[in-house]
Amino acid sequence: MFIRIDGKQVEVKKWDTVLSAARRAGIQIPSLCYHPALETAGACRVCIVEVFEKGWSERKQVTACEYKVQPDLEVYTRSESVLKTRRTTIDLLMARAPQNAALQALSKNVEYPQTIYPPVADAGDCVLCLLCTRACEQMGCNAISVSGRGDTRKIEPPYGANPDACIGCGACARICPTGCIALTETPATITIWGKVFERLHCVTCGAPMMSIAYRDYAVANRELPEDYYTQCQECKRKEVTARFAGLSMKVHHG
Ligand code: FES
Known part of the structure; x- marks a missing residue:
């Protein structure tokens, strides 16, 4: 056609x-x-x-x-x-x-760099594209949604409180086209929507990975084996390559 x-x-x-x-x-x-x-x-x-x-x-x-x-x-x-x-x-x-x-x-x-409308007071960077809420919904969590009306509409967890349903996957922050959802990652934790999540670490190289809550959620809801997330992607890839080459990789526990 x-x-x-x-x-x-x-x-x-x-x-x-x-x-x-x-x-x-x-x-x-x-x-x-x-x-x-x-x-x-x-x-x-x-x-x-x-x-x-x-x-x-x-x-x-x-x-x-x-x-x-x-x-x-x-x-x-x-x-x-x-x-x-x-x-x-x-x-x-x-x-x-x-x-x-x-x-x-x-x-x-559109060759028009300035708005002719009065700026919305304290609106921040969110443009209400709803990519974050849809990503969260697709994850099956529904931890955030749109609240308020008119100029006061915004994305937030229910009642503005730390969302119980959030698993710290970070999908909302990563998909946001304006980068307005705060996500802080340290080697030990992921902080988002006011919640601090402990991170999982690769058993081979020790690199920080997803939040433990995300791992638990994924294993329970996607029927994955318990040990599915023990290694980071890089180590998994290296292990497959090494297996083909007849080598073995060292695994550090603890
Ligand atoms: S309505 Fe099509 S990209 Fe937003």
Whole structure:
């Protein structure tokens, strides 16, 4: 099946969205809340494009990360109306987090580096893209969610308290495109959402690994063997290589 994106013919798969098809064809559409490992949420609307299907009388604006391709679909990623909407969207996001580097980079895409909206007081760097809550949900934890309304909406654990359900996996902080979730790692601990987690260490090289709570959760919920997380990835890789070469690795216990 073929579609046209900005006049270029692009071959697509039937499960493609406009965003996945465009990226495979090397056509850049900016996005903020999209991640290939998560269900799409259409939360940021930065990926707005115009589409036109056979039989329609006019083009329609849609989010590229959600819109499924159709035969003979025509897509416009940088038309005047797309840039106008995208500029307003980014402008509103910048009012929430004017100094944020990820947003500054996006604003360059629409050649409009400053917000015309009054900045939201004390909003921090969060742009409510919901990647963190979706990542947490996908982990099966649901430790954080959106609270408040309007300008006061924010991501936090239930009642703003240390979340019982958090296992210190750090997925929320690592996936955050604006880097606004504080995650502190030392060789012994991981601190996030006000909770301190003890870390597991590789039995071979002693390198710090995931939190013990994350290991316990993964072993219990993913039916993994008890000893699945005894070694770090690097030592596992070396051990496999050594096994092929007929060597053995030294394991330090304790
Ligand atoms: S990337 Fe499509 S709505 Fe956010």
